[in-house]
Amino acid sequence: MLQPTKLDRKSSLSEFSTQELAQALMERLSISPDEWHKLKSNRKARANEQAAAAIVFLLKDQPEEALPRLQQAVGWLDRSISAPPCPTHQKGVRSEE
Known part of the structure; x- marks a missing residue:
């Protein structure tokens, strides 16, 4: 079986907007629920996810939605934000009655 060449892949990519x-990149970089606990503190994964989402919003001409995602991506990279604890695993937390 022949493997597609870089030129073949490039021409096939031109078929997409x-x-x-x-959108495909954002879906690829999004952290799935199955991977959440493993990747919730992975700064590179979180920054990738937020930056890709920001690009989608920019392309949809929604800069007001892109900006907070870009700020989140920067926060992950400059270590100014961290993942909050998982609400289902916090000790001593009681649900509202």
């Missing part, structure tokens, strides 16, 4: 490609 920039927004579709960005």
Whole structure:
């Protein structure tokens, strides 16, 4: 079986809009519920996820939605934010009655 060449892949990518490609990237970089506990504090993974989401919003001409995601991405990279504790695993936390 022949493997596609870089040129073949590039021409097949041209069939998609920039927004579709960005959406695919966002979906690829999004942290799934199954991976959440493993990656919730992974700064690179979290920054990738937020930056990709910001690109999608920018391409949809929604800068007001892109900006907080870009700020989140920067926060993960400069270590100014951290993952909050998982609410289902906090000790001593009681639900409202």
